[in-house]
Amino acid sequence: MAQNSAKKLDLLGMLPEEISELMARRGLEAYRSAQVTEWLYQHNARSLDAMTNLPKRLRDELAEELFITDIRALKVQVSQRDRTKKILFELSDGMTVETVLMPEAGHSTVCVSTQVGCAFGCVFCASGAGGLARNLSTGEIVDQARWAQYDPDAGRLTNIVLMGMGEPLANYEATAKAVRIFIHERCFALGKRRVTISTAGYAPGIRRLADDDLPVRLALSLHATDNKTRSRLMPINRKYPLEETLDACRLLARNRRTPLTIEYMLMRDVNDSLPEAAKLAKISLSLDAKVNLIECNPVLSGRFAAPPRERILRFQATLRNAGVLAFIRRSRGLDVEGACGQLRNAGLVADSG
Ligand code: SF4
Structure with a gap:
């Protein structure tokens, strides 16, 4: 899975099942991974911060581990x-x-x-x-x-x-x-x-x-x-x-x-x-x-x-x-x-x- 220089994982390099596993490892409910996938592919989210139905604290926590490629x-x-x-x-x-x-x-x-x-x-x-x-x-x-x-x-x-x-x-x-x-x-x-x-x-x-x-x-x-x-x-x-x-x-x-x-x-x-x-x-x-x-x-x-x-x-x-x-x-x-x-x-x- 692609990582940037800070060794974060790229959400665009992950299948929905992998996003689900990652969320489950963090103890998050299943619907959170569905929300993230929807933001990526239904709303073209270009940052975690754009995912506004995720609590701000969760977005900040996820951003420590994850990023979204943005060409x-x-x-x-x-x-x-x-x-x-x-x-x-x-x-x-x-x-x-x-x-x-x-x-x-x-x-x-x-x-x-x-x-x-x-x-x-x-x-x-x-x-x-x-x-x-x-x-x-x-x-x-x-x-x-x-x-x-x-x-x-x-x-x-x-x-x-x-x-x-x-x-x-x-x-x-x-x-x-x-x-x-x-x-x-x-x-x-x-x-x-x-x-x-x-x-x-x-x-x-x-x-x-x-x-x-x-x-x-x-x-x-x-x-x-x-x-x-x-x-x-x-x-x-x-x-x-x-x-x-x-x-x-x-x-x-x-x-x-x-x-x-x-x-x-x-x-x-x-x-x-x-x-x-x-x-x-x-x-x-x-x-x-x-x-x-x-x-x-x-x-x-x-x-x-x-x-x-x-x-x-x-x-x-x-x-x-x-x-x-x-x-x-x-x-x-x-x-x-x-x-x-x-x-x-x-x-x-x-x-x-
Ligand atoms: S056609 Fe161009 S891009 Fe394709 S293999 Fe040859 S050099 Fe590479």
């Missing part, structure tokens, strides 16, 4: 194209992460970060450009979603994707606890298929997920169908090559019957040929996975370009003709650099937008 929005950018909102948050130690809120008609999806920066350095991604600074705590992941839940422009929060900065499965404990809070009926109460973890192919994390009962969808960022191309785009592939990553995904599918999505960013003359589409179809069918095709976004150096539209459609048709569910995903928030691969840490990357 601060430093900068908010709203897309003129699609109302996607990108928020730069400052954490308690001054580090920053980005979160992207995508409103649809009457509801919304939030894409949260799980690490400050990223160790894996995919060449098309701004998040990894400055390396990994640190893992986020459960409370820091959960608080991004609380912001989204209470955003006045967003509508009801119905989906959470852990696809922001960082590799969620390399920060497994904090990520898994956050997911349990997202689906808990007394917290965010999201449906079990409404939370998605994205991985760059961190095989030990996929295997761990395969042995866990975490109710979550998995999205594998594949982006190439051979080791040579994939290692060039995603250095993690040198450590966990395609065969190992796909074996881990097969284990997950076998153990958990967890629906798998393959994310494939199409880059002109890099991974967009029809033989590659045929290979991708074979991989997808072997994993019973659907495929999201993403048009490459301009990032950092602008080294990669999106293929022409007709080539994207032909790539999709090859997959569909082979029997794969394949969709072309709209890139959202491009004008505020909130699209896939565009999130970054303002403290780590000099040319932050």
Whole structure:
């Protein structure tokens, strides 16, 4: 459980049952823990002092042992194209992460970060450009979603994707606890298929997920169908090559019957040929996975370009003709650099937008 420098426990890092246990240990009645949980998730309380139906003396006593993570929005950018909102948050130690809120008609999806920066350095991604600074705590992941839940422009929060900065499965404990809070009926109460973890192919994390009962969808960022191309785009592939990553995904599918999505960013003359589409179809069918095709976004150096539209459609048709569910995903928030691969840490990357 996350602790701050004064060794206090973070209420946002605890499940309601853990809050109940803590209150019981203090000899408090059960309804007190229900009150605290309600304040956190029904009223967005950002301090113990805000919990005004708890006696002041009790609030003061609890504050000696507990705190509530309170990330601060430093900068908010709203897309003129699609109302996607990108928020730069400052954490308690001054580090920053980005979160992207995508409103649809009457509801919304939030894409949260799980690490400050990223160790894996995919060449098309701004998040990894400055390396990994640190893992986020459960409370820091959960608080991004609380912001989204209470955003006045967003509508009801119905989906959470852990696809922001960082590799969620390399920060497994904090990520898994956050997911349990997202689906808990007394917290965010999201449906079990409404939370998605994205991985760059961190095989030990996929295997761990395969042995866990975490109710979550998995999205594998594949982006190439051979080791040579994939290692060039995603250095993690040198450590966990395609065969190992796909074996881990097969284990997950076998153990958990967890629906798998393959994310494939199409880059002109890099991974967009029809033989590659045929290979991708074979991989997808072997994993019973659907495929999201993403048009490459301009990032950092602008080294990669999106293929022409007709080539994207032909790539999709090859997959569909082979029997794969394949969709072309709209890139959202491009004008505020909130699209896939565009999130970054303002403290780590000099040319932050
Ligand atoms: S794509 Fe994901 S794994 Fe790769 S550098 Fe970006 S955040 Fe890290």
